[in-house]
Amino acid sequence: MSEDFELDTDDLKRRMDGAMSNLRTEFASLRTGRASGSMLEPVQVEAYGQMTPINQVGTVNVPEPRMVTINVWDKGLVGKVEKAIRESGLGINPQLNGTIIMLPIPELNEERRRELTKVAGHYAEHARVAIRNVRRDGMDQVKKAKADGMAEDDQKFWESEVQDITDLYIKKVDEALEHKQEEIMQV
Structure with a gap:
């Protein structure tokens, strides 16, 4: 029975922070005029x-x-x-x-602004995929611990922890995207 399993949530958060940092860098590349x-x-x-x-x-x-x-x-x-x-x-x-x-750098017209918001959306989706990949890694660690004898209640707890962290970071991506799209559409 593996009672001493401890998922490294700090590592998951650090890796998700890396995805957010990459997203901020990509957003900085999108010009706003x-x-x-x-x-x-x-x-x-x-x-x-x-x-x-x-x-x-x-x-x-x-x-x-x-x-x-x-x-x-x-x-x-x-x-x-x-x-x-x-x-x-x-x-x-x-x-x-x-x-x-x-x-x-040409003046941004309405059509170009819409194109840039779509590009921002693609960047955000790449960040979400990266975050979900980190989530999958965390869930795999929990499943491995379950196979090694972790109690079902512990498994549910750790899966819930991983999902909560993932939800938090996906929300951060969505907020960053919304902010960037507002910035791009601002004339």
Whole structure:
């Protein structure tokens, strides 16, 4: 009989916090009409045989409120950086000027705002999936302990604990999404 089973709820919370942190980073990349260097953070470029963040292949600057520039250090990567930006779903059309890529930030129209709220929804769904994966890991630990002789009441208690933590984090994701969508739709 395994009476000393103790699920590491702090580990589950830490991993769910990681999903929330990732969501906040992705939300920061969604522009709300102003240029920001952080909007390029989730964009990865294939450089030197691996996926690399843009800020590790060039200097990202915001010279004016509606312009972001990237000074790519390696001429051979300019095309790859441009392609990564085009395929990122940011809706920005890069303009090349030698090794400098200019990203003019267009005024957000109603249609583009709606598109960005959908992108935010996709980011939130990815966070929910990550949180549910952590939940599944926690439930698997409880099931393993049950197989090792844990009492049924203990199993129900720990499953309830895991579900409560999951519900809390899913609620946080939903609130963050709602806040971001309001921010995007604000004219």
